[in-house]
Amino acid sequence: MSAQDAYLVVRDFAPEPENIFQMPCHYLLYAEQGAMTLEADGKRWTLPPARAALIAAGEPVRITLPQRVRACSALFAPSFAPRPPAILSVFEMPPLARELLFALRGIGESDPLDPYNEALFRALIAVIWRISQRPSLAMMPVPRTEGLRRALTLMQARLGESLRFDELAGEVAMSPRSLARRFMGEIGLTWREAQRRMRMIRAIEMMAEGERAVADIALCVGYSSLSAFNAAFRAFTGQTPTEFRKGLRLSS
Structure with a gap:
């Protein structure tokens, strides 16, 4: 598999005002520490720890960081994962998905996917794409x-x-x-x-x-x-x- 098909990024973000966020990959955003707000498609979500967001490739999302955030993100090429059910969906992060992210930690953009890690990424896709169809109620319409x-x-x-x-x-x-x-x-x-x-x-x-x-x-x-x-x-x-x-x- 290509090194860019699926990989993880763990990053600390400083507080920032509202910005437009847009990626060429489908994006699973999991706030390990801190909280943020996300807005797309006429909906505004709060993303504290224990929740995750799935963002469709190429879609602009407004993100505000009122406090420092540590995020663990999984990125999936559109050729590797199906399009998410919605532009933006925020949901409770299931324990299985957290464990899969933990197991995949260290698989960066330049790391080739062996069959084992590819299987873990595909399992993560199966879990997240299913749970994203039941979004959290912590949303305000815009x-x-x-x-x-x-x-x-x-x-x-x-x-x-x-x-x-x-x-x-x-x-x-x-x-x-x-x-x-x-x-x-x-x-x-x-x-x-x-x-x-x-x-x-x-x-x-x-x-x-x-x-x-x-x-x-x-x-x-x-x-x-x-x-x-x-x-x-x-x-x-x-x-x-x-x-x-x-x-x-x-x-x-």
């Missing part, structure tokens, strides 16, 4: 209009506050009725649903950033009751905050 973008930016900045909808509408110079229509028409969520999702996504990011207490995270994202935060987090991720954090530690 609005089309400036008014709704401003509203979401304000909501993001004030996640820990008790923000009223009529107050939000006034700050973006829209009537509550018009703003409510924008939410449903552009992102398919009510403002409460959008707020809840943004709070859960921010909580996931904060868990990836360090060892901050779950109770502190709950307060920072707008929950005065830890039990209410735990219930909302489990409904969103399928795990308790403690279970989710344990998964982050196992992946690092």
Whole structure:
């Protein structure tokens, strides 16, 4: 097999503002440490440890690095792997895929693939292409209009506050009725649903950033009751905050 058919890259990235990322290969991006955001096809994803992203070859993706990130990436030539099911998909990284990446560590761009490593790469493709069809819920749709973008930016900045909808509408110079229509028409969520999702996504990011207490995270994202935060987090991720954090530690 050609040395460029499939290989791994392990790299540290410094914090960076939004950039366009585009590769000629299909790209499996796994954040071993730190978190980032990715945007493509009208969707914005959070990528902390324990999650991975599959990016189709030749497709531009917006990436923001708010903190230092260590990423382990597998690159596949389009002639070696089928086209991914979506331009960008973010999903929970299965243990089998993590073990395959670990086994393939050290196979760089200039290293020829022997039959054993080729088989491991093809097994990785089989696992990742299948799991990428069930993307993570930690995604925010990207609005089309400036008014709704401003509203979401304000909501993001004030996640820990008790923000009223009529107050939000006034700050973006829209009537509550018009703003409510924008939410449903552009992102398919009510403002409460959008707020809840943004709070859960921010909580996931904060868990990836360090060892901050779950109770502190709950307060920072707008929950005065830890039990209410735990219930909302489990409904969103399928795990308790403690279970989710344990998964982050196992992946690092």
